[in-house]
Amino acid sequence: MAINWYPGHMVKAKREIEENMKLVDIVAMLLDARAPFSCRNSDLEKICRRKQLLFVLNKIDLASPDATQYYLSRLRKEGEMVTSIDSTSGKGLTEVIQAIKAAYQPQVEEMLRKGRRIRPARVMVVGVPNIGKSTFLNCLVGKKMAQTGAKPGITRGKQWVRVREDIELMDTPGLMWPKVEAEEQGLKLALLNIVGENAYNEEEVAMYLLKTLQEKSPETLTEKLKVSSPDQSTEELLGEIALRRGHLLKAGALDTGKTCTSLLHDFRKGKLCRISLD
Ligand SMILES: Nc1nc2c(ncn2[C@@H]2O[C@H](COP(=O)(O)OP(=O)(O)OP(=O)(O)O)[C@@H](O)[C@H]2O)c(=O)[nH]1
Ligand SMILES: [Mg+2]
Known part of the structure:
Protein backbone atom coordinates (compact mmCIF):
# COMPACT_ATOMS: atom_id res chain seq x y z
CA MET A 1 0.00 0.00 0.00
CA ALA A 2 1.70 3.20 -1.13
CA ILE A 3 1.22 6.00 1.40
CA ASN A 4 1.11 9.74 0.81
CA TRP A 5 0.85 11.34 4.20
CA TYR A 6 2.92 14.44 4.72
CA PRO A 7 0.84 17.02 6.58
CA GLY A 8 1.91 20.68 6.47
CA HIS A 9 3.18 20.85 10.04
CA MET A 10 5.88 18.31 9.13
CA VAL A 11 7.44 20.60 6.53
CA LYS A 12 7.81 23.25 9.22
CA ALA A 13 9.01 20.69 11.77
CA LYS A 14 11.68 19.41 9.41
CA ARG A 15 12.98 22.94 8.91
CA GLU A 16 13.04 23.48 12.68
CA ILE A 17 14.92 20.22 13.26
CA GLU A 18 17.47 21.29 10.68
CA GLU A 19 17.86 24.74 12.24
CA ASN A 20 18.25 23.32 15.73
CA MET A 21 20.80 20.69 14.73
CA LYS A 22 23.65 23.09 15.57
CA LEU A 23 22.46 23.19 19.20
CA VAL A 24 22.67 19.45 19.82
CA ASP A 25 25.44 16.93 20.52
CA ILE A 26 23.58 13.68 19.91
CA VAL A 27 20.48 12.69 17.99
CA ALA A 28 18.43 9.85 19.49
CA MET A 29 16.48 8.39 16.59
CA LEU A 30 13.61 6.26 17.84
CA LEU A 31 12.55 3.26 15.79
CA ASP A 32 9.64 0.94 16.50
CA ALA A 33 11.19 -2.29 17.79
CA ARG A 34 8.59 -4.25 15.78
CA ALA A 35 9.78 -2.87 12.44
CA PRO A 36 12.91 -0.75 12.93
CA PHE A 37 14.02 -0.88 9.31
CA SER A 38 10.62 0.05 7.90
CA CYS A 39 10.39 3.16 10.02
CA ARG A 40 13.80 4.57 9.16
CA ASN A 41 13.24 7.95 7.54
CA SER A 42 16.19 8.55 5.22
CA ASP A 43 15.29 12.24 4.74
CA LEU A 44 15.55 12.75 8.47
CA GLU A 45 18.63 10.55 8.81
CA LYS A 46 20.46 12.66 6.25
CA ILE A 47 19.98 15.77 8.41
CA CYS A 48 20.82 13.93 11.63
CA ARG A 49 24.05 12.33 10.42
CA ARG A 50 25.76 15.69 11.00
CA LYS A 51 25.76 14.68 14.67
CA GLN A 52 26.42 11.44 16.55
CA LEU A 53 23.38 9.27 15.89
CA LEU A 54 22.04 6.84 18.50
CA PHE A 55 19.24 4.51 17.41
CA VAL A 56 16.75 3.55 20.11
CA LEU A 57 14.39 0.63 19.49
CA ASN A 58 11.29 1.62 21.46
CA LYS A 59 8.20 -0.42 22.43
CA ILE A 60 10.21 -3.61 23.03
CA ASP A 61 7.34 -4.80 25.23
CA LEU A 62 5.25 -5.23 22.06
CA ALA A 63 7.97 -6.85 19.94
CA SER A 64 9.28 -10.40 19.69
CA PRO A 65 12.29 -10.53 22.07
CA ASP A 66 14.31 -12.71 19.65
CA ALA A 67 13.68 -10.35 16.76
CA THR A 68 14.73 -7.38 18.91
CA GLN A 69 18.06 -9.06 19.67
CA TYR A 70 18.54 -9.80 15.98
CA TYR A 71 17.76 -6.20 14.93
CA LEU A 72 20.12 -4.84 17.59
CA SER A 73 22.99 -7.02 16.42
CA ARG A 74 22.27 -6.27 12.76
CA LEU A 75 22.40 -2.52 13.36
CA ARG A 76 25.57 -2.89 15.45
CA LYS A 77 27.16 -4.88 12.63
CA GLU A 78 26.33 -1.98 10.31
CA GLY A 79 28.41 0.19 12.67
CA GLU A 80 25.51 1.99 14.36
CA MET A 81 25.16 2.86 18.04
CA VAL A 82 21.90 1.31 19.17
CA THR A 83 19.99 0.49 22.34
CA SER A 84 16.42 -0.50 23.24
CA ILE A 85 13.69 0.39 25.74
CA ASP A 86 10.08 0.04 26.80
CA SER A 87 9.33 3.69 27.55
CA THR A 88 6.06 2.91 29.33
CA SER A 89 7.70 0.77 32.04
CA GLY A 90 11.26 2.12 31.85
CA LYS A 91 12.77 -1.31 31.12
CA GLY A 92 16.06 -0.49 29.38
CA LEU A 93 16.39 3.00 30.86
CA THR A 94 19.80 2.34 32.46
CA GLU A 95 21.16 1.10 29.11
CA VAL A 96 19.78 4.17 27.34
CA ILE A 97 21.50 6.53 29.78
CA GLN A 98 24.75 4.55 29.36
CA ALA A 99 24.43 4.70 25.58
CA ILE A 100 23.90 8.48 25.64
CA LYS A 101 26.97 8.88 27.84
CA ALA A 102 29.04 6.65 25.56
CA ALA A 103 27.91 8.65 22.52
CA TYR A 104 28.90 11.88 24.28
CA GLN A 105 32.26 10.63 25.56
CA PRO A 106 34.40 11.81 22.60
CA GLN A 107 33.06 15.34 23.07
CA VAL A 108 33.67 15.19 26.83
CA GLU A 109 37.29 14.26 26.13
CA GLU A 110 37.61 17.13 23.68
CA MET A 111 36.26 19.60 26.30
CA LEU A 112 38.68 18.21 28.90
CA ARG A 113 41.60 18.54 26.50
CA LYS A 114 40.71 22.16 25.84
CA GLY A 115 40.28 22.82 29.57
CA ARG A 116 36.61 23.68 29.08
CA ARG A 117 33.76 23.16 31.52
CA ILE A 118 31.85 19.96 30.75
CA ARG A 119 28.29 20.87 29.90
CA PRO A 120 25.28 18.54 29.82
CA ALA A 121 24.84 16.41 26.69
CA ARG A 122 22.15 17.91 24.48
CA VAL A 123 20.10 15.19 22.84
CA MET A 124 17.47 15.73 20.17
CA VAL A 125 14.78 13.01 20.06
CA VAL A 126 13.52 12.37 16.53
CA GLY A 127 11.60 9.76 14.55
CA VAL A 128 8.43 9.04 12.63
CA PRO A 129 5.09 9.90 14.30
CA ASN A 130 3.59 7.96 17.22
CA ILE A 131 6.76 6.02 17.83
CA GLY A 132 6.92 7.14 21.47
CA LYS A 133 9.27 10.14 21.42
CA SER A 134 7.34 12.12 24.01
CA THR A 135 6.78 9.02 26.17
CA PHE A 136 10.55 8.31 25.94
CA LEU A 137 11.29 11.85 27.09
CA ASN A 138 8.84 11.54 30.00
CA CYS A 139 10.43 8.20 30.91
CA LEU A 140 13.90 9.72 31.06
CA VAL A 141 12.72 12.71 33.08
CA GLY A 142 10.66 10.53 35.40
CA LYS A 143 7.53 12.67 35.10
CA LYS A 144 5.05 13.80 32.50
CA MET A 145 6.60 16.83 30.78
CA ALA A 146 5.42 16.24 27.23
CA GLN A 147 1.96 15.42 25.94
CA THR A 148 1.58 11.92 24.46
CA GLY A 149 -1.25 10.15 22.66
CA ALA A 150 -2.26 6.98 20.84
CA LYS A 151 -2.46 8.63 17.43
CA PRO A 152 0.18 10.17 15.17
CA GLY A 153 0.78 13.93 15.16
CA ILE A 154 0.51 14.79 18.88
CA THR A 155 3.67 16.88 19.26
CA ARG A 156 3.60 19.99 17.08
CA GLY A 157 6.58 22.02 18.33
CA LYS A 158 9.99 21.45 19.85
CA GLN A 159 10.51 21.24 23.61
CA TRP A 160 13.75 21.20 25.67
CA VAL A 161 13.85 19.44 29.04
CA ARG A 162 16.62 18.83 31.59
CA VAL A 163 16.61 15.09 32.29
CA ARG A 164 19.41 14.89 34.84
CA GLU A 165 22.29 17.23 35.60
CA ASP A 166 24.27 15.77 32.68
CA ILE A 167 21.57 15.32 29.99
CA GLU A 168 19.13 17.67 28.26
CA LEU A 169 16.56 16.39 25.77
CA MET A 170 14.66 18.09 23.01
CA ASP A 171 11.35 16.56 21.88
CA THR A 172 10.34 17.07 18.24
CA PRO A 173 7.25 16.35 16.16
CA GLY A 174 7.15 13.04 14.27
CA LEU A 175 8.33 13.30 10.66
CA MET A 176 7.30 11.29 7.61
CA TRP A 177 8.56 11.68 4.08
CA PRO A 178 6.39 12.65 1.08
CA LYS A 179 5.71 9.18 -0.31
CA VAL A 180 6.15 5.62 0.95
CA GLU A 181 6.51 3.72 -2.31
CA ALA A 182 7.09 0.16 -1.09
CA GLU A 183 3.78 -1.73 -0.66
CA GLU A 184 4.68 -3.78 2.38
CA GLN A 185 6.45 -0.94 4.14
CA GLY A 186 3.24 1.12 3.79
CA LEU A 187 1.21 -1.70 5.32
CA LYS A 188 3.62 -2.01 8.24
CA LEU A 189 3.59 1.74 8.92
CA ALA A 190 -0.22 1.74 8.83
CA LEU A 191 -0.46 -1.34 11.07
CA LEU A 192 1.87 0.25 13.61
CA ASN A 193 -0.29 3.40 13.61
CA ILE A 194 2.56 5.58 12.41
CA VAL A 195 0.58 7.27 9.64
CA GLY A 196 -2.75 9.09 9.98
CA GLU A 197 -5.89 7.01 9.55
CA ASN A 198 -6.94 8.92 6.43
CA ALA A 199 -3.84 7.69 4.64
CA TYR A 200 -4.86 4.03 4.37
N1 LIG B 1 3.54 -0.41 24.79
C1 LIG B 1 4.24 0.71 24.63
N2 LIG B 1 3.62 1.84 24.23
C2 LIG B 1 4.37 2.95 24.07
C3 LIG B 1 5.77 2.98 24.31
N3 LIG B 1 6.21 4.23 24.06
C4 LIG B 1 5.13 4.95 23.69
N4 LIG B 1 4.02 4.19 23.70
C5 LIG B 1 2.64 4.60 23.32
O1 LIG B 1 2.69 5.04 21.97
C6 LIG B 1 1.76 6.10 21.76
C7 LIG B 1 2.49 7.29 21.15
O2 LIG B 1 3.37 7.86 22.09
P1 LIG B 1 3.91 9.35 21.98
O3 LIG B 1 4.98 9.47 23.02
O4 LIG B 1 2.81 10.34 21.97
O5 LIG B 1 4.58 9.29 20.52
P2 LIG B 1 5.33 10.47 19.72
O6 LIG B 1 6.44 9.82 18.98
O7 LIG B 1 5.69 11.56 20.65
O8 LIG B 1 4.20 10.90 18.69
P3 LIG B 1 4.05 12.29 17.86
O9 LIG B 1 4.25 13.42 18.82
O10 LIG B 1 2.67 12.19 17.33
O11 LIG B 1 5.09 12.25 16.78
C8 LIG B 1 1.15 6.41 23.13
O12 LIG B 1 -0.09 5.74 23.20
C9 LIG B 1 2.15 5.80 24.10
O13 LIG B 1 1.55 5.40 25.31
C10 LIG B 1 6.40 1.76 24.71
O14 LIG B 1 7.63 1.67 24.91
N5 LIG B 1 5.59 0.66 24.85
MG1 LIG C 1 5.21 13.51 20.65
Missing part, protein backbone atom coordinates in the same frame (compact mmCIF):
# COMPACT_ATOMS: atom_id res chain seq x y z
CA ASN A 201 -7.70 1.57 4.03
CA GLU A 202 -8.36 -0.16 7.36
CA GLU A 203 -9.62 -3.35 5.81
CA GLU A 204 -6.48 -3.81 3.74
CA VAL A 205 -4.32 -3.32 6.83
CA ALA A 206 -6.42 -5.72 8.94
CA MET A 207 -6.09 -8.38 6.22
CA TYR A 208 -2.33 -7.84 6.27
CA LEU A 209 -2.42 -8.36 10.05
CA LEU A 210 -4.31 -11.65 9.64
CA LYS A 211 -1.87 -12.83 6.98
CA THR A 212 1.07 -11.91 9.23
CA LEU A 213 -0.48 -13.84 12.13
CA GLN A 214 -0.94 -16.86 9.87
CA GLU A 215 2.75 -16.76 9.01
CA LYS A 216 4.31 -15.76 12.32
CA SER A 217 1.89 -16.59 15.10
CA PRO A 218 -0.88 -19.04 14.08
CA GLU A 219 -1.45 -19.82 17.78
CA THR A 220 -2.71 -16.26 18.26
CA LEU A 221 -5.42 -17.01 15.70
CA THR A 222 -6.54 -20.19 17.42
CA GLU A 223 -5.95 -19.31 21.07
CA LYS A 224 -6.64 -15.56 21.27
CA LEU A 225 -8.98 -15.06 18.34
CA LYS A 226 -10.54 -18.52 18.72
CA VAL A 227 -10.79 -19.38 15.04
CA SER A 228 -11.35 -23.05 14.16
CA SER A 229 -8.22 -23.31 12.01
CA PRO A 230 -5.50 -20.83 10.99
CA ASP A 231 -5.31 -22.39 7.53
CA GLN A 232 -8.22 -20.65 5.85
CA SER A 233 -8.27 -17.66 3.58
CA THR A 234 -7.93 -14.33 5.41
CA GLU A 235 -11.51 -13.48 4.29
CA GLU A 236 -12.77 -16.63 6.02
CA LEU A 237 -10.76 -15.83 9.13
CA LEU A 238 -12.22 -12.33 9.24
CA GLY A 239 -15.73 -13.75 8.88
CA GLU A 240 -15.25 -16.19 11.75
CA ILE A 241 -13.86 -13.49 14.02
CA ALA A 242 -16.74 -11.14 13.12
CA LEU A 243 -19.24 -13.83 14.04
CA ARG A 244 -17.49 -14.66 17.29
CA ARG A 245 -17.35 -10.98 18.26
CA GLY A 246 -21.02 -10.51 17.37
CA HIS A 247 -20.27 -7.88 14.74
CA LEU A 248 -23.55 -7.99 12.83
CA LEU A 249 -25.46 -5.48 10.77
CA LYS A 250 -29.23 -4.99 11.21
CA ALA A 251 -30.05 -7.32 8.33
CA GLY A 252 -27.98 -10.09 9.93
CA ALA A 253 -25.01 -9.65 7.60
CA LEU A 254 -21.49 -9.53 9.08
CA ASP A 255 -20.12 -6.10 9.96
CA THR A 256 -16.53 -6.93 9.01
CA GLY A 257 -15.60 -3.22 8.93
CA LYS A 258 -16.14 -3.15 12.69
CA THR A 259 -14.09 -6.33 13.07
CA CYS A 260 -11.18 -4.78 11.15
CA THR A 261 -11.25 -1.71 13.40
CA SER A 262 -11.30 -3.82 16.56
CA LEU A 263 -8.51 -6.14 15.35
CA LEU A 264 -6.22 -3.19 14.61
CA HIS A 265 -7.06 -1.66 17.97
CA ASP A 266 -6.27 -4.89 19.84
CA PHE A 267 -3.02 -5.44 17.97
CA ARG A 268 -1.82 -1.88 18.63
CA LYS A 269 -2.65 -2.16 22.33
CA GLY A 270 -0.53 -5.33 22.51
CA LYS A 271 -3.58 -7.48 23.30
CA LEU A 272 -2.92 -10.10 20.60
CA CYS A 273 0.75 -11.07 20.73
CA ARG A 274 4.31 -9.81 20.68
CA ILE A 275 5.31 -9.86 17.07
CA SER A 276 7.90 -8.23 14.82
CA LEU A 277 7.39 -7.42 11.18
CA ASP A 278 10.74 -6.66 9.53
